[in-house]
Amino acid sequence: MMKFESVKTACRMNFCFSVIALVMLFITIPAYADVTSGDEQPEATAVVTDPQRAFNDANFLYEQRQYTAALERYLQIERAGFHSGPLFLNTGLTYLNMQEPGRALFYFYRARSYGQTADQAERAIAFVEENLHQQFAEPPVLAMFSWYEWLQYRVGTEIPLLALIILLNLAALFWAGQWFALKGKTLLRYLAYTAAGLAIASAALFLYTYSNEGEWQRGMIVEAGFELREQPSDAADALLVVYPGFRLLHHTHSSERAAGWSFVHMSNGLQGWVRTDSLLLFP
Numbered sequence: 001m002m003k004f005e006s007v008k009t010a011c012r013m014n015f016c017f018s019v020i021a022l023v024m025l026f027i028t029i030p031a032y033a034d035v036t037s038g039d040e041q042p043e044a045t046a047v048v049t050d051p052q053r054a055f056n057d058a059n060f061l062y063e064q065r066q067y068t069a070a071l072e073r074y075l076q077i078e079r080a081g082f083h084s085g086p087l088f089l090n091t092g093l094t095y096l097n098m099q100e101p102g103r104a105l106f107y108f109y110r111a112r113s114y115g116q117t118a119d120q121a122e123r124a125i126a127f128v129e130e131n132l133h134q135q136f137a138e139p140p141v142l143a144m145f146s147w148y149e150w151l152q153y154r155v156g157t158e159i160p161l162l163a164l165i166i167l168l169n170l171a172a173l174f175w176a177g178q179w180f181a182l183k184g185k186t187l188l189r190y191l192a193y194t195a196a197g198l199a200i201a202s203a204a205l206f207l208y209t210y211s212n213e214g215e216w217q218r219g220m221i222v223e224a225g226f227e228l229r230e231q232p233s234d235a236a237d238a239l240l241v242v243y244p245g246f247r248l249l250h251h252t253h254s255s256e257r258a259a260g261w262s263f264v265h266m267s268n269g270l271q272g273w274v275r276t277d278s279l280l281l282f283p
Contacts (some may be wrong), residue, residue, distance in 0.1 A: 022027035044178070055087065067098050085114025090123055101128050102222030102244025109220070110203065129245060135223070136243035141267040152209055153218060160206035167199035214252065219264070220241045221246040221282040226278035228270060232261035239272045248274075250281055 002224040035269035048054050092107035105128045113123035144218070174192035176184045221242045228240040247267040254263035262276045 007173040030040070048077055048082060050066045050079070051077055051082040059090065062094055066099075067094050069092050071098065085111045085117030085121070088114070089124070092121075092124060096124075096128065100222075100279065101132055102220070102224070103280065104128055105245055106134070106220050106222050106282075110282065113155055132245045136245070139243065139246040139267055141247065142269050145247070145249075145265075145267045145269070149247075151205075152212060152216070153199070155205075155209065157206055157209045157213065160202045160209065163204060164199055164202040167195045167202060171195035171199060216249040216251055216265070217281050218246075218264075219248050219250045219279045220276070221248065221278055222277045222280050226275050228264070228266060228274055232258035232263075232273040236273070240266065240268075240270055242266070242274060242278065248279065 001037070016029045054073055054077050058070045058077070060075060061067075061070035061073060071091065072086060077087055077281045078091070088107045088111035092104045092111060095101075095104035095107060105125065108124040108128065109191045112125065114121075171192050174188045174195060178188040178192070181188055193201045222244055224244055226242050227238040228242055229236040229238055231237075246266040251263045251265070257259065258273065260276055262279060263271070263273055265271050
């Protein structure tokens with residue numbers, strides 16, 4: 001009777017935790033989709049009724065070497081909320097022909113996230129970065145910065161939450177199984193402990209990524225001639241000369257306090273303020 005009651009208690013607790021985790025999963029999915037889908041609200045001035053035709057028109061202008069007009073069309077399509085790998089790749093190529101390698105690199109990074117243009121974008125990134133490194137110092141990237149980028153923008157919140165649900169169920173299954181197994185009770189008990197420990201780690205990972213969601217946004221320096229400063233003022237002490245290609249994390253809430261300035265965490269570990277018009281942010 002005691003065994004049966006223990007199994008019932010374990011199953012009941014596991015069911016409650018699973019329900020809570022599932023609720024959290026459905027709460028977080030819409031916010032995550034809004035960030036990663038790229039389906040921004042169209043601006044009032046960016047009216048594109050036929051995106052394919054507009055894209056073809058922009059390509060024709062590009063082939064005619066009318067880069068300014070082509071760029072205007074490409075950006076108009078983007079502002080209207082129509083995003084694709086070819087659009088970002090062609091936008092990057094247009095910026096490259098206009099001698100703006102920083103902005104070109106930014107759009108090549110965006111094009112790399114689409115399977116259709118990943119290989120072409122990767123080659124373009126290598127070409128632009130090599131040329132930038134010949135002109136400017138190569139920006140260092142700390143391991144902690146890369147780890148945070150990977151954790152926040154590759155792993156996100158759903159993977160730890162799904163892992164939490166699965167591991168909780170496995171822990172309950174192994175724990176209940178030990179009461180009925182004729183052999184291997186010790187193994188099942190240790191498996192239950194292991195699954196429970198991994199569930200705790202998944203929960204901690206989920207809480208960490210969820211608490212930081214919306215706080216930081218990835219970005220890149222796209223213009224030369226700017227400096228990282230201690231305070232949002234041109235009179236403040238300069239910490240670092242920033243160059244096109246420098247990766248960064250933009251702190252949303254702090255940046256709202258100073259018009260024209262952005263508080264950033266650079267890839268080399270330094271934090272400070274840069275002019276907002278020196279960078280672009282990834283969606």
